[in-house]
Amino acid sequence: MAADAVERVFINRLDSYASKCIAKFLSTCVVGASLLESGEREERLSPDLQVQEGTFQIVGTCAHKTESDAGRQSYVSAEYSHLNREELLECLMECDIIIYNITEHADQIEEASWAVSAMHAQMDRFTQPKMFILVSTVMTWALSRPVDPNDPDIPFTEEDYRQRRAHPSFKEHINVEKVVVKMGKTNMSLFSTYVVASGVQYGMGEQLFHFFFKKSWLGDEPKALVFGEGTNVVPTIHVDDLAGVIQNIIDHKPNQQYLVAVDDSKNTIEEIVGTISYVLGPGKTQRVPKEDAFLIRDLSQMDIDTLLVDLRIEAVYLKENLNVRWACESGFVDNIDRVVEEYKQTRSLQPIRVCVLGPPAVGKSSVAERICKHYKLHHVRVKETITETLTNLESVIKTEDPEAEDSATSSEFLETLKENMEENGGRLDDQLLIRIVRDKLKSMPCRNQGFVLDGFPKTYEQARDLFSADDEEPENTTSKIPPFNKNIIPEFVFSLDSSDKFLKNRVIDLPECLVEGTSYSQKHFLRRLKSFRENNVEDETVLNYFDELDVHTEHIEITSSDDPQYLLVMERIIRSIGEPKNYGATSHEEIEEEMRSADRRLKEEAQERADTERRETEEAQERAARWQEWSKCLEEAKKREQDLLEEQTVPMRNYLMKTVMPTLTQGLLECCRIKPQEPIDFLAEYLFRNNPQVE
Template identity: 50%
Template sequence: MANADEPENLSGRRVFINCVDSYQGKNIAKYLSQSVVGASLEEIEEEEEGEEEGVVAPPKEGCFQVIGTVKDKTSPKPPFVKEILNYDSKEQLYEHMVECDIIIYDITEDPEQIDEAVWAVSELNADLDRIEKMKTFILISSVMTWAKSKPLDPEDPEIPFTEDDYRRRKPHPNFKEHVSAEKTVMKVGKTNKNKLVTYVIATGLTYGAGESIFHYLFKAAWHNTPELQIFGNGENIIPSIHIRDLAGVIQNVADSKPKVRYLVAVDDSKNPLEDIVKVVSQTMGSGKTKPISKEEALLSKDIEQADFDMLLVNLRMDAVYVKENMRIRWVCETGIVENIEQIVKEYKQTRNLLPIRALVIGPPAVGKTTVVKQLCERYKLHHLTVKDVINDAMEALQRSSARTDVGEEEEDDGKAQEDQELLDAINESKEEDSGRIGENYVLRFMKEKMRSKPCQNQGFILDGYPKTMEQARDLFAMDDEEEEAEEGKANFDRTMMPDTVVSLEAGDEFLQERVMNLPESVVAGTHNTEDGLRRRLAEYRNNNTEDESVANYFDELEIHPEKIDVTQDKLPMMKETVDKIAKLMGDPRNYGLTPEELEEQRRKEEVERLQKAAEEKAEAERREAEEAGLRRSQQEEWTSRLNEVKREEYELLEAQSIPLRNYLMKHVMPTLTQGLIDCCKVRPDDAIDFLV
């Protein structure tokens, strides 16, 4: 039998993994397909430059060959999987499975896989006489099979459980079948260790690479939910592990076949739920949290019962064997809280939730706001105008400074007092400059808005600002306290810099004509008067010369603005221009429509469908009425013509019959009349013969 020191033939090992389209199955399969067989038996060298996050590479030479099943039969084969099994019966599945050296069954995500895992290991055990090459069976179970275990020391409940305590484990009531499967796998592995060796890995709650059980939390934070919810008091300790670290444990088991058959896979963290929720909120969201009762949590549509049970688990566990005997290049050994920046980055990249940043510039009245509004609705981005940003910032300052008036004592490190001082300084500068806010404050507010969590999560479109090359340099420059730019690289903040810059262009005559055609109600109280537009146009042309303009600033940074002539756009609401910019920006990077928006969309579609059906029915009735009237008109015309033809024929016959009547009256009727009179008198037996 092979052991850690004497691995058997490691080259070209085939690994079976169930449900490679699930969160854990996919990430484990991807990890193993990029892991050289036997690599975990060697000392860990310096970490090589990793592949770009989110890029899925095909299987490498000398790595594990992944064979798997999928839950969704219509899904395409992942590039990191060598083969997806198609089968009609369990017998066919077993024939494929038995050809693999390592069989991995994950029963943590789909309870329906428990019976299949038990069946698979039992079939292998029953077929040992026919098996020539040793098989390794790995069951990935959950720490929930330990959820109700009694403390090792009642006087010190903080003593963690380890692999050695697995016989004392007590499962959560909803995870009894998992324990039964664990026991079956452990028992079967004792039958013939030279042909079948079995392992159970009790894994903590997995995180990273787009998230699974914590996805509801990251999604809520990304969507700027005001407060993230903490279920219960949040003091329960959640054993967890990064999904790639779990895959590293599985790689070690596959390579070394350790003598310990029950393993615990958790990281070093002992994070309570409250800390996890808080750090996600602080890193991605508002920083605020809200405890809710367990009853309220169960009403959430985003949480299933199994996930809810796991999020409320309270366990302290140590993966002693894993840490002391396995060679793992840990991704997050210290846990989710300590590595939150990296995990958030993984989440955004894996789910393609990277922010979209754009800037639309152009002369006054060219249609910037009309275009940007539609783009923000399409891409679910934040629409940034100088006026709105200043108003929001001033309102926030007033709310914050008001706390000093009412005497509220909040742990804000004197922020209320600072905001009051800033508000006073702004008001003083406005008085000195005819009510205009200073440019330094505008830049400050714009930077704060662009660096806010919502703008960093979804992205934004700047509408007409910056207006000058100098403003552009100041707006996108790194702050003084930040690191100096590397030599040879431009000094700008990449987290704020637009990916797409569009310059809408039109001549002054066109713009003046457009403003003159606006309704009086729209123009009233705005700068879009004839004199106002003329002044603003002159200011814009002076600020954006051929040698110095906002477009020149971006050209210097190799972010070349796309110029669009709006005079050629004849569609309502500048639809053609909007579509051109959307093509430059690419596909949306978000979750798509919310359930409410989907319902609203369905409602609108239903209204439109009913309206269209009513219009079609009305149109059909109108056509039918027209056709009926046409038929009546044609029938009347046909009847009239028929009567006319009959009259003409009658008159013709009458005219043609006059000579014949004259002949009969003159030559036939007198003799015939006399003969009939005589016939009546005589009354012969044969009247015809008498007449003749």
């Protein structure tokens, strides 16, 4: 192996599930490492490290535009997006290995066919040999005729690839496979091509099986769904093993152009779903008609076709001729613990375990509810847990066979609980109470998402018994820390406290209808408060127990009733716990939130329209009032002006009536009597002669 050899590898859609995992795997592999024997082979580098000397140099396309190298993964040398065909071809020509994954995105099928054809047409420009690897799917074998009609269980091998028949939804995939194989036959020493028919990929966060993982992890359904009879065999391969097969093809350059990449398992879909359900969820499965799969929004047509495939196929060539370091050679079911751990780590799904303690009426339950809502945790309260346990036991007894072992055990435990509660006035002995709460904390929902333990345990002894280590857990004799169960011990403990006076006033201020018949009645509350104070004055308290385990307790003092929503308390708690480690909203919750958001937007828009109309109406009314007032003022001004003018014309009118009009009247009468030829001149002459001022 040439330690200084560097090969530039192009991978399409680096932001997709399989391509990302293949890229991350190859970026940690030294070129030629798989040529060594297992005992001599070097360990792969950590995928978290920067690109190292001698490893494959990864470049590729991504669906989403990257504005700068700031968004690029450390194991990728270059990312491209929105390239036209000429630009993409030049990018491919700069690479030694071209890997096209067509198992996830349908739009990549045509591009892969174009890419291998375009590269083949440019062979005269090659300065060194190049390799093209198509990652396809075993669904191109889905309808193949049995190797032996009398024995349909005989598996297919690579030798049978010419007789393969594709599922109708995967005919384009088989067409590309044929093109890739054909292009590699011209000059294999210069341009070699390979097709890898991959089984259903799993691991590193999941893709197709993610629906079942998420449903089981969330615990929304009492049983995991199996579509159809569930007896169909689904070929699978861990995505890291698929990457290992590709690494071997690059290093070994095998003569066989068509390879099958599947593990040794022959798991049915019922076994796969049942295993997921057992490890992450309710532990039960339910068969439903195949048609129900089309009601699942998270499953595409191709996903459904793949889940329903029934195919037995073996990877004989790579087993006999390649040197794959298998991660999960025996398959999904046998390696479920590893797969689940990868699932949690990749998707940052870690439980958050919280304990909220404090005196009665301090607000433990209100704070616990808000923590649960913010982090999507399970609220564990003693009273509700007892009721839930009794209900579940009764349900098991009714549904199970009375002679079954589980039913007999449940019946015996239920009878023990009821007898103990009758003897203790409705309360349970600590031994039984701790057993119930411990079983609740160890349940799958609490183990997956986490929990908020509300006001329990109350004493050091209860805490010690509740969180004690299981018998099968190895005891660390060198540690001074007492043994405890790491799966249920709280990571965060919050101790709420307040003065007795404040707590008493808070209870006194509660409405009588809320206090009557509850533990907040005067008699019960004072007794509970006294008991709490007594349990927390000695050296061995609940908080002392957590201190012994190095679990830090954060003390929060409640001094005011002016914050009924506990915003300040929640701010401190969120700052202490950090970001949620859970799934965001489910698809159903997202739809409901979208509907609520749309409803809010409609209401806001309607309110805005109403406000606009109101403002316009008010402005119109104001304009009308101002116009009316202005018109009134104008009329009054005109009237005042008219009166002034009339007042100013009185002297002139008097002068005219007294002096001018009598003479003018006589002149007109005289003009009428004489009837001169020029009346105007006659009248003017008359007025001039008879002007009173002249006289």
